[in-house]
Amino acid sequence: MSRRFNTWRGMWLCIAIALTSLSTAAAQLPSVGMPGRVTELVLPGSEVEVRARDAKDPLVLRITRVAPHGSAFRYDFEYVALEAGKYDLRDALRRRDGTPIVTDPGDPNALPSIPVEVTSVLAPGIVKPHVPEPQALPRFGAYRTWLVAAGVVWLAGLALVLFGLRKKHAAMAAARWKPRTLAERLRPLVESALAGTLEREQRAQLELGLVAFWRRKLAMEHESPVRTMSLLRDHAQAGPLLKSLEAWLHMPTPPADVDLKALLEPYRDMPADAIPEFDTAALSAPHSSGGR
Amino acid sequence: MTQTAPVLTNADLKTTEKFIQAVRERVATVVVGQDVVVERLLISLFTGGHLLLQGVPGLAKTLLISVLSKSIDLDFARIQFTIDLLPSDILGSEVLDQRINEFRVRKGPIFTNLLLADEINRAAPKVQGALLEAMQERKVTIGNETFRLPAPFLVIATQNPVEQSGTFELPEAQLDRFMLVHRLDYPSPSEEREILVRNSALGVQRQDGGAVVQTEFDVLSKEPVGSTDQLIAAMEAVHRVHVSETFIEHVVDLVNRSRKHPAVELGCSPRAGIALLKASRARALMHGRHYTVPEDLFSLAEDVMLHRMRLKYEAIAEGVNGRAIVAELLRSLGGAAGEPAKNGASA
Numbered sequence: 001m002s003r004r005f006n007t008w009r010g011m012w013l014c015i016a017i018a019l020t021s022l023s024t025a026a027a028q029l030p031s032v033g034m035p036g037r038v039t040e041l042v043l044p045g046s047e048v049e050v051r052a053r054d055a056k057d058p059l060v061l062r063i064t065r066v067a068p069h070g071s072a073f074r075y076d077f078e079y080v081a082l083e084a085g086k087y088d089l090r091d092a093l094r095r096r097d098g099t100p101i102v103t104d105p106g107d108p109n110a111l112p113s114i115p116v117e118v119t120s121v122l123a124p125g126i127v128k129p130h131v132p133e134p135q136a137l138p139r140f141g142a143y144r145t146w147l148v149a150a151g152v153v154w155l156a157g158l159a160l161v162l163f164g165l166r167k168k169h170a171a172m173a174a175a176r177w178k179p180r181t182l183a184e185r186l187r188p189l190v191e192s193a194l195a196g197t198l199e200r201e202q203r204a205q206l207e208l209g210l211v212a213f214w215r216r217k218l219a220m221e222h223e224s225p226v227r228t229m230s231l232l233r234d235h236a237q238a239g240p241l242l243k244s245l246e247a248w249l250h251m252p253t254p255p256a257d258v259d260l261k262a263l264l265e266p267y268r269d270m271p272a273d274a275i276p277e278f279d280t281a282a283l284s285a286p287h288s289s290g291g292r
Numbered sequence: 293m294t295q296t297a298p299v300l301t302n303a304d305l306k307t308t309e310k311f312i313q314a315v316r317e318r319v320a321t322v323v324v325g326q327d328v329v330v331e332r333l334l335i336s337l338f339t340g341g342h343l344l345l346q347g348v349p350g351l352a353k354t355l356l357i358s359v360l361s362k363s364i365d366l367d368f369a370r371i372q373f374t375i376d377l378l379p380s381d382i383l384g385s386e387v388l389d390q391r392i393n394e395f396r397v398r399k400g401p402i403f404t405n406l407l408l409a410d411e412i413n414r415a416a417p418k419v420q421g422a423l424l425e426a427m428q429e430r431k432v433t434i435g436n437e438t439f440r441l442p443a444p445f446l447v448i449a450t451q452n453p454v455e456q457s458g459t460f461e462l463p464e465a466q467l468d469r470f471m472l473v474h475r476l477d478y479p480s481p482s483e484e485r486e487i488l489v490r491n492s493a494l495g496v497q498r499q500d501g502g503a504v505v506q507t508e509f510d511v512l513s514k515e516p517v518g519s520t521d522q523l524i525a526a527m528e529a530v531h532r533v534h535v536s537e538t539f540i541e542h543v544v545d546l547v548n549r550s551r552k553h554p555a556v557e558l559g560c561s562p563r564a565g566i567a568l569l570k571a572s573r574a575r576a577l578m579h580g581r582h583y584t585v586p587e588d589l590f591s592l593a594e595d596v597m598l599h600r601m602r603l604k605y606e607a608i609a610e611g612v613n614g615r616a617i618v619a620e621l622l623r624s625l626g627g628a629a630g631e632p633a634k635n636g637a638s639a
Contacts (some may be wrong), residue, residue: 204541208586208626216622225590225622233587250583252299252534 029119032084032165036116042069043220045109048101058083061092077114084120088113118130187260190241193248194258207245213275216240237266300532300582307522308529309580313519318363322508323356324490325483332474332595333360335574337523341471341567342427342447344412344599348627351476353450355508357408364523365516366405367442372414375458377424386435397434402426405442409449413459423447424466434607434626444523451548464558464602471567472592475615513605526577534571534583542589543568543623550597555607556617560600566598 030036045214050061058081065076077089090111113170132174151208179185189206192198198206211232215221216237220228232238241263248254319330329345333356336343342604345353354370361368371382384400401407402423409423426432430441449470451462469471478489492508543565551559572588579588596615607617 101364102487200537200541203538204545205626208542209585210626212623212626222622225593225619226587229587229590246585249538250534250537250585251535 030079030081031119031121032081035078035080036118037064038075038079038089038114039065040068040074041077041114042072042074043111045095045111045178046099047096048075048094048111051092051094053092053109057092058085059087059089059092061089074148081118083120085116086117088115090114092116112264121190150292179272182267182272182274183264185272185275186241186267190245190260190264193245204250207242207249208241209275210238210245214242218249232283241266298532299534300529300577302582304525304532304584305530305577305580308526308577311518311522311526312578313637315363315401319356319359320369322359323352324478325479326352328354329474329476329594330360331575332375332472334359334578335571335592336448336472337364337444337446338527338572338574338577339471340444340446340527340578341570342449342469343469344451344470344473344568345476346451346453346473347476348452348616351478353448353476354408354410357406357511361514362514365520366444366523368406368408369401369404370408371401372410373412373419375416376576377573378417379413382419382423383426383432384434385563388410392513395505397437397439400432403439403442405444405446407447408444409447409637411452412449413451413461415460420460420466424469427446427469429484433581435603443601444527452568461476462545464600467599470599472571472595475597530574531575533575533576533581535569536583538570539572539584539586539589541585543572545625546589546593546597546621549624550618552603553621555604555612557602557604558602564597564600568592571596593622597621622634623633 017204047065047066050063053060060080060082062078063075064078068182079087079089090101090103090113093111100282103113104110189198189202193203193206211229213226214232214235214237215223218232218238221233223231232242244258244263306514309490315334316327323330331344335341337360358368360366371377374450380400382400383405384398386395387398388394389396412420412423415423426441427447430439430443430445432439454460470559478484491508494508496503497506531579547560547562547565547568550556550564553559568589569584571592574582574583575588575592576582594615598618601614601616601617603612603617
């Protein structure tokens with residue numbers, strides 16, 4: 001009694017499971033592009049395989065498992081449809097041994113129809129997805145390009161900062177350096193004049209600035225400018241540098257031999273700011289790197 | 293400066309120096325002192341620029357020019373400017389030749405190498421204008437015919453700065469035609485002594501059965517010490533004197549400062565700069581240099597610039613004079629532009 005009860009209980013359980021699985025299967029029909037499966041299907045006759053597929057064929061079928069089942073075979077199929085609709089998987093099969101597929105129901109080896117259905121997730125009436133909206137092209141280059149560009153910019157910035165700091169430092173150093181004597185102040189100017197790297201305006205100012213300085217220093221303010229020049233040229237202290245400058249600045253081929261130290265000797269004990277004529281834009285800048 | 297002419301060689305320099313020295317020595321035999329005037333005369337002659345001498349009578353202006361013309365074998369003419377002088381008295385005119393019944397051109401005294409226009413401010417402006425036009429163009433039109441003036445052609449005009457009644461002052465535009473205006477000073481006491489000694493040595497000259505007291509003109513030697521070729525060589529040498537960029541900068545600076553001076557109403561024109569450069573080259577040559585130096589500029593600035601500047605009425609009323617301003621401009625060179633000299637001269 002108890003044994004019979006157990007058999008009936010098992011049968012009801014199997015039916016319930018089968019019904020549940022059927023309802024679930026019906027409810028979960030595969031959609032376009034999603035794989036659907038048919039498993040444990042026993043097909044009579046010799047073994048079947050998937051026919052070669054045409055590129056335009058909307059159904060892709062794959063046999064995932066084959067196992068002998070008496071004189072027949074048991075198959076697991078997996079299929080993917082590219083269009084919604086009803087398909088017969090039998091249309092995509094052929095006998096492996098090359099015998100034709102028989103569909104006559106009276107034949108024991110006849111291959112039964114294997115209907116499947118593929119649904120669409122699109123709304124009714126829409127058969128194709130929307131045409132994508134035109135969008136702007138992505139920015140030039142990709143991440144790597146941007147990374148390289150950022151690296152270059154960073155290096156350039158670094159170089160600028162280093163160069164700028166160096167220049168500033170040099171300018172500050174130059175600004176800090178102040179000649180203590182008139183000789184120190186005159187030396188770079190005279191050297192530039194000798195090298196021919198002093199600007200025309202600077203040369204003119206250097207020459208006549210010195211004349212003005214000596215005129216004041218020797219109290220020649222009331223002499224005529226011509227007589228002043230003549231007296232200064234013959235003066236023991238003023239004469240040598242003035243005459244040398246005159247030669248360097250005015251002769252077509254200036255003399256080459258110069259004793260700059262001796263020429264600047266009279267200016268060694270004079271303060272650097274003794275010639276206010278030099279405190280102009282033309283001569284106040286450093287001249288060690290002056291250009292013509 | 294870009295030199296187009298070849299650089300002056302030492303040999304050229306010595307030849308020219310010799311010629312100049314000979315002329316100077318010849319002038320010195322008759323004229324005492326006046327070295328600066330002789331220098332200015334030679335500068336004018338070598339550069340072809342005309343000269344105006346301002347000074348009181350009796351400073352040997354005519355004698356100086358006479359002796360200079362005889363020294364270099366140049367034609368010389370003198371015109372005494374008066375109120376009734378006509379342009380044709382200077383330039384020449386067409387006269388009717390009654391023998392052939394045709395007009396014939398009679399050239400005026402302007403057709404000479406050295407022309408002394410004595411007391412130029414005494415003539416009417418149209419006469420002054422005729423002369424100054426001829427000076428500028430170096431040609432004269434008489435009737436329908438145009439004649440070139442001889443080369444070299446140099447006008448040395450004189451002006452008496454003291455006596456102003458009955459004179460016509462030359463306007464600035466006409467003064468500008470004179471490259472140099474030199475203001476003559478009295479000779480120094482030692483020079484004046486020498487003049488008197490030399491004059492007292494002059495005797496009496498027998499002439500046409502009579503006798504006249506000798507003047508300096510009578511003792512002028514007729515033999516020239518220099519030829520026209522030597523003069524032309526000296527003129528060419530002037531153009532080969534080197535002018536540095538720095539010197540040009542000095543000239544430009546000086547001319548510019550004359551335009552910015554607070555007491556000056558009308559500053560120097562670019563012609564002043566050109567004249568400064570030309571005259572400086574000639575002066576450099578006369579001092580045995582083949583390059584110009586600031587001293588040339590300083591020496592010539594007054595003669596070149598002063599007559600080209602017009603002072604403001606207020607400055608004149610305050611007693612400021614042009615010479616002081618030129619000296620102040622020269623002293624201010626070397627300082628910042630527009631700055632007056634630290635101890636500038638005033639009136």
